[in-house]
Amino acid sequence: MRVIGLAGWSGAGKTTLLTKLIPEFSRRGVRVSTIKHAHHAFDLDTPGKDSWAHRQAGASEVLISSAQRWALLHELRGEAEATLPELLARLSPVDLVIVEGFKRDPHAKLEVYRAANAKPPLHPDDPSIVAIASDTAFLQAGRPVIGLDDIPTIADCLFANAQPLDAVLSQAKGRL
Template sequence: MRLYGVVGWKNAGKTGLMERLVTEITGRGFTVSTVKHAHHSFDVDHPGKDSFRHRNAGASEVLLASRNRIALMQELRGAEEPPLSALLGRLSPVDLVLIEGYKRDAHPKVEAHRAVTGNPLIAPDDPTIRAVASATPLTLDRPVFDLDDTVAIADFILAEVGL
């Protein structure tokens, strides 16, 4: 499975870049799935809905299915968070999986960076970051793209993964 990550600190532009990359790469005829890491508790279900009631009653997994989509919710109930490799094994085959977050994992990545956030670059200390997409010009030992140059960033990623 071909993987490429988008990492960066909060408000660096990761999600916007991910969204634009998915649109650009799928527009070229490739299939793309995404994985998003959250550092906080989140819920995709709401109180009162049947699936919420099933989870709240103690179900370990709740599969919600319709003719338009399938959602599988799994409750860890105190178990360790699964590693990225285990999560990737649950995905259906696609041309490319784009991963938002998981900055400490070993897959290749592009760092989204906005100097106005006041956060330092991650890239200088991380060889898995193969390029930086920045809102301001930078001089680094690896490619630097304009954060909004989605076409060039997509070209770079697709070349890196051999697509």
């Protein structure tokens, strides 16, 4: 399993880019999973449904299963937020894991930058950013800058710079 991240400010287009990259990787025969970090509370469950009632009643985990999919909901109930290594350990093996968010973690990342966002770029202060997908030229970036719409080249770059899972886990250990 290999891991690469997408980092950027909210509104830069990380999710939009990711939804274009996943089909590109699928066409290439690369099995992809994603991890998305949210900075806010979120819910995957519908109020009033049985699984929602189980969580509301205090279940630590609720596993929902059908003929089409299964999902495991884990309530933290005051515990610390899971780290990226902990989340990576929960995934089934695939060829490539694309992490959206976790921009402060040391794994290799592609910065997604959109000038209209009017935010400062991340790459000058983050050596783990290996390339930039942007609608702006960064002549002094010191790393590849790829147009936001050049999906095949971005996919090539992500796959070439993805780190083995063991390397990501050992980087995280070194930070503890």
